[in-house]
Amino acid sequence: MxxxxxxxxxxxxxxxxxxxxxxxxxxxxxxxxxxxxxxxxxxxxxxxxxxxxxxxxxxxxxxxxxxxxxxxxxxxxxxxxxxxxxxxxxxxxxxxxxxxxxxxVKRGVKVLDGYFLTHSMGLVSDTEPGGGIYHAMLGTLQQVGLATLISVPIGVLTAIYLVEYGRGKLAKAVTFFVDVMTGIPSIVAGLFILSLWIIILDMGYSGFAGSMALTILMLPVVVRSTEEMLKLVPNELREASLALGVPKWRTILKVVVPTSIGGITTGVMLAIARIAGETAPVLLLVWVTNFINTNPFSDPQGSLPVYIYLQFANSGGSGAAYDRAWAAALTLIAFIMILNLAARGIARWKAPKTGR
Structure with a gap:
């Protein structure tokens, strides 16, 4: 060397x-x-x-x-x-x-208390202290809940079709439209429902109209996240189940979905967080009210994002409305955080147990 x-x-x-x-x-x-x-x-x-x-x-x-x-x-x-x-x-x-x-947190805790969470604005003007977000919180829960009930079954079933059954031109078309819907601005979804539901069908402003626009925004996120989670399930599990004579639909129901339920739940929570703070479609379709409306299928209804926007816009950068806007923002963040913690708990509870 x-x-x-x-x-x-x-x-x-x-x-x-x-x-x-x-x-x-x-x-x-x-x-x-x-x-x-x-x-x-x-x-x-x-x-x-x-x-x-x-x-x-x-x-x-x-x-x-x-x-x-x-x-x-x-x-x-x-x-x-x-x-x-x-x-x-x-x-x-x-x-x-x-x-x-x-x-x-620093600005929101000033007025965030039990009274603020259990009362609506009612006859309280924007310049006066008092009032609360009960009507807006109730509206957001109902609107997001309806959008979730509509989009989750459709999104999960669409993802199952694309991963387990989808072949040919139909699957390619569905994938293409899901990709296109992912990039749709929220205002476009709101204008579509406004023209169809309110102008053409003359159904009026309601929380359900806002839920349909939120469904358009939520659906592609659920489809994409569920599709990726289903692809992560090893094919050996499917083949083992089919080799035992189990039908394919039962294999999907009992093997594939339970194996990926943690990721699916996380994807759904991300989709909910995506739509919970939307302001433009809600402002277009649900409109504004300071009173409690427990019926999402009739008349205008409050919502937290619109409440925050209006309170801040009318506050001038200070005063009671300014404090209420920050408190409502803190409530919205806490709402999304609780949803994510619940999703993690459900995912851990439903995840398949592997023995040593």
Whole structure:
């Protein structure tokens, strides 16, 4: 073996088994980057926290690579840089979410109490304190519930057809239209139901009209998520069931769907979260009322998204209406969070148990 090959192999072994940076190095690098970012921002007269944050992130990635390359070698340095970029991206994604939740909770708890949840606006004007969101909360629950009752059976059965039976031009056409519906703006769905249900059929404003528009928005999400979950079920399970003489429909009902029920439930909850905050179709089809309407099939009905929009629009950035808007927003976030927690519980309860 030549001297050059020996030195090359020794260098590679040195890169693989050489010196290692301590475990606390990433934290020290992050702290140093933040300090340098603040110092550079102060020296340059930058007042935006976003600017010094970006400077600190760039220094963190660059500093990690330089120090790791000198101590551990370029191969390990590249690995550390990739890890650093992932952490920076994670922090950039979490900070806006955390600040949103913090701001909503801080402003929403001012008027969020039992009275606020159990009373409607009634005769309370936007400039007066008092009132509540009971009428809007009831309307949202009914409208989203009706949309879920319509879209979930249709969406799940459509996904089962596409995965288990769909072949040929019909399946391709269904897939194409599902893809097209995924990108439909909410206002377009509202205008379609408005022209068909209210203008042509003259059925009037109602919560059910809003539910039909929400169904259009929810249906493609349910179909797509359910379809992907069904594709993850191993074919061996289907083949084993069919080999025992079980009909295909019973195999789907007893084997395929229970195996993927966790993912299907999660997809349904994502679809519900997608439509729970829609404002445009509800404003077009359900209209506005400050009174309690428990019948979703007749007359205008309140809803949380429209309530938030109207209260904020009429508040001028302060006052009782402004506080009510934030409290309603906090209630809507809590509603979606409870739905997701319930979905996780149902998915874990219904998931197939595997013995050791």
């Amino acid at each position: 030549s001297h050059a090959s020996v030195s090359t192999s020794g260098k590679r072994r040195g890169e693989l088994h050489g010196a290692r940076l301590p475990k606390w190095f990433p934290w020290a690098a992050a702290a140093g980057s933040v300090a340098l970012g603040l110092g550079i921002s102060a020296a340059a007269g930058l007042e935006s926290s976003i600017q010094w944050g970006l400077i600190a992130a760039a220094l963190f990635v660059l500093g990690t690579y330089v120090i790791a390359a000198r101590v551990e070698g370029r191969r390990q340095a590249k690995d550390r840089v990739a890890t650093s970029v992932i952490w920076v991206a994670f922090i950039v994604a979490v900070i806006p979410l955390a600040s949103l939740v913090y701001e909503t």
